[in-house]
Amino acid sequence: MKRSMLSIKNLQARIEEKEILRGINLEVKPGEVHAIMGPNGSGKSTLASVLSGREDYEVTGGDVTFNGKDLLELSPEDRAREGIFLAFQYPVEIPGVSTINFMKTAVNEVREYRGQDPLDAVSFLKLMKEKMKLVEIDESLLKRALNEGFSGGEKKRNEIFQMAMLEPKLAILDETDSGLDIDALRIVANGVNKLKSKDNAVIVVTHYQRLLDYIVPDYVHVLYKGRIVKSGTKELALELEEKGYDWIKAEADAVV
Amino acid sequence: MELKDTILQHYREQTSDVIADVRQDALNTFNQIGFPTIKHEEWKYTNLKQSLTKPYAIQPAATLSKAAIQEVLDTLPKGIFLVFVNGIFQPELSDKNLQGAEVNSFAEKVDVVQRYFGKNLPFTDSMQSLNIAFAQQGTFIRIPKNVSIEAPLFCVFLTDTQTENVFVQPSLFILLEDGAQATIAESYHTIGTNTSFTNLFSHILLQKDAYLDAYKIQNDVVSAVQINTTQLVHESKCTSHTTTITLGGGITRNNLSISLQSEHNEAYLNGLYVTQGTMHVDNHTLVDHAMPNCYSNELYKGILNDTSSGVFNGKIWVRKDAQKTNAFQSNKNVLMSKEASVNTKPQLEIFADDVKCSHGATTGQLDEQALYYLRARGIGEESAKKLLVHAFAFDVVDKIKNSVIKEYLIEALEAKL
Ligand SMILES: Nc1ncnc2c1ncn2[C@@H]1O[C@H](COP(=O)(O)OP(=O)(O)OP(=O)(O)O)[C@@H](O)[C@H]1O
Ligand SMILES: [Mg+2]
Numbered sequence: 173m174k175r176s177m178l179s180i181k182n183l184q185a186r187i188e189e190k191e192i193l194r195g196i197n198l199e200v201k202p203g204e205v206h207a208i209m210g211p212n213g214s215g216k217s218t219l220a221s222v223l224s225g226r227e228d229y230e231v232t233g234g235d236v237t238f239n240g241k242d243l244l245e246l247s248p249e250d251r252a253r254e255g256i257f258l259a260f261q262y263p264v265e266i267p268g269v270s271t272i273n274f275m276k277t278a279v280n281e282v283r284e285y286r287g288q289d290p291l292d293a294v295s296f297l298k299l300m301k302e303k304m305k306l307v308e309i310d311e312s313l314l315k316r317a318l319n320e321g322f323s324g325g326e327k328k329r330n331e332i333f334q335m336a337m338l339e340p341k342l343a344i345l346d347e348t349d350s351g352l353d354i355d356a357l358r359i360v361a362n363g364v365n366k367l368k369s370k371d372n373a374v375i376v377v378t379h380y381q382r383l384l385d386y387i388v389p390d391y392v393h394v395l396y397k398g399r400i401v402k403s404g405t406k407e408l409a410l411e412l413e414e415k416g417y418d419w420i421k422a423e424a425d426a427v428v
Numbered sequence: 429m430e431l432k433d434t435i436l437q438h439y440r441e442q443t444s445d446v447i448a449d450v451r452q453d454a455l456n457t458f459n460q461i462g463f464p465t466i467k468h469e470e471w472k473y474t475n476l477k478q479s480l481t482k483p484y485a486i487q488p489a490a491t492l493s494k495a496a497i498q499e500v501l502d503t504l505p506k507g508i509f510l511v512f513v514n515g516i517f518q519p520e521l522s523d524k525n526l527q528g529a530e531v532n533s534f535a536e537k538v539d540v541v542q543r544y545f546g547k548n549l550p551f552t553d554s555m556q557s558l559n560i561a562f563a564q565q566g567t568f569i570r571i572p573k574n575v576s577i578e579a580p581l582f583c584v585f586l587t588d589t590q591t592e593n594v595f596v597q598p599s600l601f602i603l604l605e606d607g608a609q610a611t612i613a614e615s616y617h618t619i620g621t622n623t624s625f626t627n628l629f630s631h632i633l634l635q636k637d638a639y640l641d642a643y644k645i646q647n648d649v650v651s652a653v654q655i656n657t658t659q660l661v662h663e664s665k666c667t668s669h670t671t672t673i674t675l676g677g678g679i680t681r682n683n684l685s686i687s688l689q690s691e692h693n694e695a696y697l698n699g700l701y702v703t704q705g706t707m708h709v710d711n712h713t714l715v716d717h718a719m720p721n722c723y724s725n726e727l728y729k730g731i732l733n734d735t736s737s738g739v740f741n742g743k744i745w746v747r748k749d750a751q752k753t754n755a756f757q758s759n760k761n762v763l764m765s766k767e768a769s770v771n772t773k774p775q776l777e778i779f780a781d782d783v784k785c786s787h788g789a790t791t792g793q794l795d796e797q798a799l800y801y802l803r804a805r806g807i808g809e810e811s812a813k814k815l816l817v818h819a820f821a822f823d824v825v826d827k828i829k830n831s832v833i834k835e836y837l838i839e840a841l842e843a844k845l
Contacts, residue, residue: 224804252806266798268819274802277815281804317819334805 174201176237177373178223178342184398192218192383194398197232200342203370207384207409208377211417214321216377217261219395220346225251239344251276253285255341259331259348261377263319268371269331271314272300275337280340303336307363320412324351332360336367343367344375349383361386381413396424431480431595432462438486444564448537450546454560461534470553470743473739473771474681479653480830482623484595486517487562492588497521500586500617505836510569510600514587515596515626517567523754523797528575529610529627533673534601541568545601545631546818548661550687550745555655559597559629566599571608572637580830581642585628589620589651600814601628604638604666613643616677618652623678626654627690634666641829643668648746648842650705656841657683662722663689669829672728673837674701674709677842685714688750698823699728702844703736703768710739715757718752720780724754729824730761731817731845732768740772745786748779757787762794764813794820817845 177313178200184192192215208216216369218335222229223236225248236243238254258277260426266274279299280290291299304311309329319327328348335343364374364387376387384392384406392408393400396417401424402408429437464471464478472674477558490513501509510531511521517533521578566639571577587594606611617622634640644656654677660668674680701709715724728737736834740759761770774787794816802812828834 188655226800226804231496241570246811248800248803248810249806249808258800258804260804264795264797264801265800266795266816266819268822269798269815273807274807274815277811278802278805278807279809285806340804 174203175350177202177239179237181235182237183219183222184205184232184406185218185229186232187218187229189243190228191399193222196398196400197394198400200373200375202373204390204391204398205368205374205387207389207392208378208395209392209412211421214395215398216395218375220258220344220367223251223344224248236365248285249281252338253282255416257335257338257340259328259343261346261350263331264329265320266318267320269318270316270396271318274318275300275334278334288317296394299337300306306336306361306366309332309333309425325353325356328352329356329360332363336363340369340377341372344377346377347379348376349380357382358386381409384409388392394420396421399424431484431713434484439561443467443686444535445529445634446564447542447545449615449759450542451561451563452660453548454530454623457557457568458554461557464554467624469715470705470712470741474679474708476653476679479625479679482593484593484623486595487597488594490516490518490588492586497586497620500619501584504582504615505580505832506582507580508577508584508590509831510567510581511513512567512583512585512598514594515585515598516565527577528572529577529580529581530570530572531570532570534564534568534599536570540603540809541566541601544633546737547788549631549659550685550714553657553683554610555807556629556657556683559599559627559657560650563599563629566601569600569612569709570599571604571610573605574607577606577611580613580833582730583612583614584627585614585616585729587618587624587626589618591620591621591622593623595625595627597627597629600628601634604629604634604640606636607638610640611643613645613833615645615798616648616652621651624648624652624726626652627654628654628656630658632658632660633663634661634668635663636665638648639668640666640673643737643830643833644672644682645670645779645837645840646674646680650678650707651678652677655681655683659685659687661689662693662695663688665692667694670698671828672699672711674703675707675840677707679708679718681710681712683712687716688718688724690719690750691721691783693722695722695724696827697724697726697728698827699765700821700834700841701730701738702733703730703738704844705736706734707736708738710741712739712741714743714745716742716757717753717755718751719749720751722753724756726757727827728759730759730770731764731821732761732770734762735765735767735826736768737768740770740789741775742773742774742787743777746776746778746783746785750780751782753783753785754787755783759789759825760820761791763791764794764817782843804835814845816837821845
């Protein structure tokens with residue numbers, strides 16, 4: 173049996189006195205695709221943020237190991253360097269910093285951490301062109317101030333471009349499908365699929381079956397009130413699409 | 429003896445009759461007000477007390493060797509160098525080929541200087557008066573009618589404090605005649621470890637259709653105190669870009685006033701201050717819209733580290749005749765440490781009704797969200813901060829017109845960020 177890549181045990185987290193994650197358990201192995209679904213406000217983005225090291229959240233209990241390392245001990249940058257990538261639900265705008273400009277720094281700091289030589293300008297450009305093609309993103313967009321004035325879809329595509337550049341072991345896509353038109357959805361999903369291998373894993377957070385038609389999950393989990401209340405295979409997503417969350421909420425609320 | 433008395437004695441001992449009336453008036457004004465203290469509203473946040481209680485040699489004769497001067501010039505971007513030592517212009521140490529500009533002492537051009545210098549200015553200040561009182565050795569720079577000078581005229585002010593504290597007062601009168609165009613830069617260098625106190629006053633007059641691109645590059649040592657007053661007057665249809673970059677010095681106070689005296693003038697004011705240690709930088713600016721149809725746009729940004737402090741006070745006056753004025757002002761600051769501080773005060777006084785004016789001032793830390801975003805991409809905290817600070821400073825640097833100076837400033841800035 174394959175070893176776990178990501179192992180989350182009874183993870184609890186809060187922000188400003190408010191308990192948001194109330195005991196999450198999740199095992200992700202290399203090569204797997206996990207979908208996390210669940211009603212608004214159930215804690216999906218919080219889970220993604222806690223995994224990527226956002227300091228606003230206070231972890232109050234539980235353990236997370238990533239490839240054998242205690243993830244919660246690492247700084248956000250070291251988590252990224254270890255191979256975790258979070259495609260944000262709401263990417264921030266950073267005036268004065270272009271994607272190209274900061275990706276150069278990011279790629280080389282990650283390489284340095286992994287004991288690789290920095291990429292020279294030519295190799296960087298080559299890598300960039302290759303990844304631009306993969307996610308069908310325009311260079312002019314990458315030269316602009318990061319996300320400033322980007323359309324919703326452009327922001328999401330830019331997230332996937334960055335993912336392609338950094339080649340993470342575990343990609344967490346937080347509602348990357350929202351705001352994408354039908355063509356963009358297909359392009360982004362294809363990009364993700366092309367980057368998939370037996371050695372890396374993907375967690376997709378989504379509200380819609382649409383995306384899962386393209387990025388087919390091995391497992392589907394439902395997060396509700398800070399817990400994973402139901403797990404299944406891809407059929408679960410279809411069932412949710414059809415029936416909504418009420419039946420799951422009822423089940424879960426009955427237990428508590 | 430108190431510095432004020434030393435200075436007054438100095439005044440009595442001098443014999444020059446160059447622009448004697450203007451100087452006598454100025455001395456009277458200074459005598460009435462005295463040195464600024466924090467009790468003066470305009471000096472509330474900049475305390476000169478410590479700097480003024482030291483003993484100073486008042487504008488001692490130049491002593492620096494040619495080699496020492498050359499060493500400084502070599503660090504600067506290429507230009508037409510005008511060298512000032514201890515406040516006084518040194519023709520023999522300066523470039524001879526002025527590409528059409530004329531540089532003279534006030535004494536040599538007393539008629540023109542007498543007619544304009546220190547007159548018709550929107551405000552007075554005791555430090556300005558003090559400078560004018562001693563302006564007999566001032567320097568007159570003239571860009572004749574329709575002459576356009578490509579290379580920057582670079583005024584390099586050197587103060588020799590190797591043996592004692594030195595008090596200097598360079599005075600400049602710069603005249604751009606009708607249709608003249610020039611780039612004029614100033615930089616300031618203290619050689620030695622004793623205190624230098626520079627009280628500079630520069631009166632710039634732009635006549636019809638003149639174009640000026642002016643720079644102040646302040647990157648002096650911590651033992652340097654500088655009061656830098658510029659009164660820039662636009663006659664009509666003139667354009668000025670003023671860029672004030674402060675990266676060093678102990679205490680720096682800049683008074684920049686721009687007076688738009690007739691229609692269709694444009695003034696762009698850009699400033700950037702990056703402070704560390706105990707540095708203090710105070711930028712007071714005034715844009716006086718006296719007549720209709722003028723435009724001014726001001727952007728000052730500050731990055732404050734350690735226990736340093738900053739002041740921004742930006743006045744815009746729109747007088748009642750100045751209809752159709754467009755005046756914009758923005759001051760933004762980032763505090764990089766808990767002990768750093770800044771006082772920012774925009775002051776708009778508008779007496780005309782058909783105008784477009786806006787102003788805004790912000791002070792904050794680096795954007796936490798942005799910082800997290802960059803770190804989540806594998807960029808270490810320090811480099812992420814650096815990226816954001818660069819991004820913050822970027823738009824001021826980007827506005828720099830002269831490419832040679834721009835390159836130089838980017839490098840100087842790089843060393844500080
Ligand atoms: N800074 C904060 N302060 C207070 N509450 C917060 C904060 N951040 C998140 N929350 C709350 O935590 C809960 C979980 O939010 P989260 O963003 O993780 O939900 P989500 O499952 O991603 O929802 P959605 O599907 O709408 O994206 C919400 O109730 C939200 O309001
Ligand atoms: Mg969310």
